[in-house]
Amino acid sequence: MTETAGPDQVRSAEQIGLSAREAAAAPPPHVGPDAAQAAGPRDATSWAKKVDRLEVDARQGVRGTNVAGRRLTGPVQGFGKMWQKSYRMKAGPGIAPEQAIATWKEHFPEFWPKGNRFAGALTGINPGDVALLDLAMGGGVKLSTGVFVLYADHESFTLMTPQGHMFAGWITFSAEREGDETVVQALVLMRANDPLYEVGMTFGGHRKEDKFWTATLTALGERLGIQNPTVEAKSTCVDTKRQWRHANNVWHNSMIRSVLQTVTFQRNKQAA
Amino acid sequence: MSAPAITMDVRRMGDGVAVVDIKGEVTAACEPVLMSAYEAASDGRTSWLVLNFAGLEYMNSGGIGMLVTLLVRANRQRQQLAAYGLSDHYREIFELTRLDEAITIYDSEESALNGAVK
Numbered sequence: 539m540t541e542t543a544g545p546d547q548v549r550s551a552e553q554i555g556l557s558a559r560e561a562a563a564a565p566p567p568h569v570g571p572d573a574a575q576a577a578g579p580r581d582a583t584s585w586a587k588k589v590d591r592l593e594v595d596a597r598q599g600v601r602g603t604n605v606a607g608r609r610l611t612g613p614v615q616g617f618g619k620m621w622q623k624s625y626r627m628k629a630g631p632g633i634a635p636e637q638a639i640a641t642w643k644e645h646f647p648e649f650w651p652k653g654n655r656f657a658g659a660l661t662g663i664n665p666g667d668v669a670l671l672d673l674a675m676g677g678g679v680k681l682s683t684g685v686f687v688l689y690a691d692h693e694s695f696t697l698m699t700p701q702g703h704m705f706a707g708w709i710t711f712s713a714e715r716e717g718d719e720t721v722v723q724a725l726v727l728m729r730a731n732d733p734l735y736e737v738g739m740t741f742g743g744h745r746k747e748d749k750f751w752t753a754t755l756t757a758l759g760e761r762l763g764i765q766n767p768t769v770e771a772k773s774t775c776v777d778t779k780r781q782w783r784h785a786n787n788v789w790h791n792s793m794i795r796s797v798l799q800t801v802t803f804q805r806n807k808q809a810a
Numbered sequence: 811m812s813a814p815a816i817t818m819d820v821r822r823m824g825d826g827v828a829v830v831d832i833k834g835e836v837t838a839a840c841e842p843v844l845m846s847a848y849e850a851a852s853d854g855r856t857s858w859l860v861l862n863f864a865g866l867e868y869m870n871s872g873g874i875g876m877l878v879t880l881l882v883r884a885n886r887q888r889q890q891l892a893a894y895g896l897s898d899h900y901r902e903i904f905e906l907t908r909l910d911e912a913i914t915i916y917d918s919e920e921s922a923l924n925g926a927v928k
Contacts, residue, residue, distance in 0.1 A: 579899045579900070580867070581870060582899060584870065585899075585902075586906060587902070587906075588906045610908065612907050689871040694870075694871070708875070776882055
């Protein structure tokens with residue numbers, strides 16, 4: 539993995555953009571402004587409808603806390619340094635980008651490392667869906683949070699995080715043709731959501747996240763039939779400044795809340 | 811990577827204010843075009859940069875990410891970003907991604923320029 543930092547690290551579209559697939563994607567055919575206006579924006583069905591606060595239904599297999607009523611948080615709302623991380627894997631010439639993304643969408647939870655749970659909508663990954671997550675944090679503690687499907691088309695999809703999640707930002711999963719082969723990637727643009735998470739990310743959190751997405755892409759590669767899938771990870775610090783005005787995001791910290799919820803649950807169980 | 815289907819023209823609107831007219835498709839592919847426009851608009855005195863989205867035809871999440879990186883760059887130079895000309899659909903996307911909390915949205919060029927002098 540390479541890692542760079544500094545205030546001059548605003549880089550090119552491929553290095554910084556959320557989705558190289560989207561960068562490379564030819565948008566739908568040009569139909570002229572009048573026709574386009576009459577038909578509505580071409581990307582209308584790819585974006586989620588606006589929500590102020592998340593609403594969720596109970597899902598099997600996850601605790602499902604710390605999501606309902608939360609607002610979404612992008613890099614603008616986060617606390618810590620802003621990072622762009624990319625995880626790329628060559629999928630070879632025989633797999634079309636659309637095929638890779640379709641497989642990724644359909645089996646998304648199955649590619650997550652053991653001990654982590656992703657409970658999405660039964661219909662797959664569609665704009666506006668909310669998925670509930672239980673993430674293994676070590677010591678038997680599960681961090682309960684969620685993600686929102688911000689954008690999805692046949693070549694990419696983007697997840698955005700709610701208040702209390704470890705980071706404020708989004709992750710774009712995409713596939714693109716580079717030369718004669720397909721490259722699959724996950725691109726993260728994020729800030730740690732609050733000062734506690736920032737400390738956690740600095741002392742092992744970034745490394746853990748790198749492992750997480752590397753394992754996920756490797757599992758996807760194996761599903762796609764790639765022999766010895768290799769994931770290339772790269773991190774760039776886009777903004778070294780911390781946004782202290784957002785330090786009070788710690789109020790929503792899902793890690794603290796998850797620990798308290800676990801303790802309360804155990805006590806109630808013992809009392810019953 | 812395909813060539814970006816976009817043009818960005820810079821208009822200087824007086825001391826410290828510039829307007830970038832964006833026409834076409836905003837994706838991560840147009841980041842070099844946007845950054846060139848940004849550099850053309852930033853002459854060391856520019857403190858208020860207005861993005862005109864009236865000609866916006868298409869935007870994906872890569873385009874939103876690109877705007878975040880532009881915002882970081884502008885903030886580093888102590889510049890304010892504003893926008894106008896967004897259709898209801900794209901205004902909703904700005905609100906959904908909460909980009910509107912960092913890039914002030916105006917209804918017209920006139921109101922955006924008035925915002926610069928306040």
